[in-house]
Amino acid sequence: MKITGYRTLTAQQHWRRSIGDVNGHITEAVTEVPIVILETDAGIEGVGLGSHADLARLFSAIDGEDPRGAAALFDRMLAQVFKSGHAGATYGGVATLDSAIWDIKAKAAGEPLWRLLGGRDRFVPGYASGLDIALDDDELASFYAEYAERGFVAGKLKGGLDLDTDLRRLAILSDALSRNSSRPGLMLDANESWQVKQAVRYVGALEEKVDLLWVEEPLRRWDAVGHARLSTAIRAAVATGENLTGVEQFRPLFEAGAPDVVQAGAVWGVSHLHRLALAAAARDLPISPVGYNANPAVAHVMTAVPNHLTTEVQSIDFAHGVLVDHEFIDGGIVLSDEPGAGIRIEEAVIEGARNGDGWADPAGPHMRPTRAGLRVVLDGVER
Template sequence: MKITGYRVVRTFLDWERPVGDANGFVASGVTDVAIVVLETDAGVEGLGMGSDHDLARLFPALDGQDPRAVTSLYDAMLATVFKSGHGGATFGGIGAFDTALWDLKAKLAGEPLWRLLGARDRYVPGYASGLDIALDDASLRAFYDRMAERGFTSGKLKGGRSLSADLRRLEIITDALRVNTDCPAVMLDANESWNLKQAVRYVSAIEDRMDLTWIEEPLRRWDADGHRRLSHHVRAAVATGENLTGLEQFRPLLDAGAVDVAQTGAVWGITHFMRVAMAAHSRDVPISPVGLTSNHAVAAAATAVPNHLIAEVQHVGSPFGVTLDQEFQDGGIVLGDEPGAGIVLDEDAITHERSSATWLIPEGPHVRPTRAGLRMITEPGPD
């Protein structure tokens, strides 16, 4: 069996709410989704969700190869771009191809991916995450009420711009989830918007009022010493790692004891998640994947590692023309039995749909404010 080609199917996801974080938001709540389809001479195709960046530059590492050699092909893709580097969006392209390879391997084995990877339980514990920086209080409550109806007991707020607002909104989330537990777990994600002392003051002020399970991405992603010092000064766990592209980028933070919860971006793929999980496990650090909406297949990998803590659930729907073999219940994800990663495309429907969207708009959510980390007060102000 040989890989013969690939194609990209572009569709969209309607979140049914504005989505974003401290760096900006998409007011329409409609974002683009790329599905990478890997083709073989046997007619079996593998599907990967995520990024379609740099696929043409990466594909020579896969062309003509047996797709079942997944981890070797992953390393071959890294080697193909080693001179210019695999960081950023290029790593997303590697992740999409990697997911498609795992999907192919599981289909050829006639097993769901979670079983192929060695799991015995299809259930993935999850927490609710609204990407909710732009939601008003009523909409925030409505989102977490809906997630509470599905059994969720943990939730994460996007914040970091206003202490008073974050305290009020964390209480809203706590109250909504209290229907399922007397002590909901709540987290705050600042998306790298602080410096160290800002983070210490901000988190300490929250902890004077309530328990915070973790503080996520409080500092710049590479600041190992800052994350270590912050972890020593607050009760909350420090969670970070979703924007690190490559196992080698985790080494300084893990070696410094700077990460209490290691996170990986789901868009970076399955092999990356598995390798980071093992590196973290060797240091008794739990792992948590973020953004499963961007690549639901990583949930299958989460079932197969010994240190998976909890996974981010941002949305319970699926992109237009895409069927995902999973259900959301009992506060988590229940994976199905279909062979492969459980991604099915209706390409005809997608081709005839004229709607379009993009994450890459001037107002965010991936545009870092010019004064991030340089504000004297925590209330919102001009950038």
């Protein structure tokens, strides 16, 4: 079997709510979902979600290759961009092709991807994440109540600007999720908006009232020393890593003892997640994928590693034309039992369903505010 070509599509996820974080939000949010369909001479096609970055240059590394050599093809793509480097957007292209290759490999073997990777159980524990900075209190309660009905016992709040607001909203999460536990897991995601001492003071004040499971991305993603200092100053775990592109980028954090929970963005693909999970396991650290909805294939990896903690679930729906054979029950994800990653694409539906500008909105959460980390007073007011 040989890889012969690929085609691309862009679906749209209609969130039916506002989404965002401390850096900004999109009202009535629509986001784009890049898709790659990898073709073979055996007629088996693989689906990868995540990015269209640098595909033409990367494809030359796998063109004509046998997709069953998935791990080696991942390294061939990294070698293909050796001079310019694979960090940043290019890593998204590598990962999307990688996910499609693994989908083909599992389909060719006639096995679900979780089984091919060595998983025993197709259940993946998860937590609810509303991307909820712009939701009012009633919307917030409604969102987490829906997940509580599905058995979820943990949720993550977007915050970091105003202590009183975060305390009120964390109480709403706790109330909603208390349906299934008297001590639900509560996380706060600050999306790199603090400096070290801001984080120590803010989280310390929160912890006078709330038992936090973790604080996520409190500092800039590369600040290994700062994360380590913070971890020793608060009770909550420090979770970070979702925006690091390549296992090697975690080395300074590991050496500094920075992360208590190792995170990886779902758009970085199957091979990345698997290798990072094992690197974390060697240091007795748990791993937690972020943004499962952007690439559901990565949940399969979590069945086959010894240190999976929980996976972020942001929606029980997917983009128009993206059919994912997964269920959300008992506080997690039940993966497909069909060969491959359980993702099917309806190309005609995708082409006919485009509506909205997606991430083109300049006020969206991908834009870091000028004064992030430099605010004198953290009271929710931008001065």
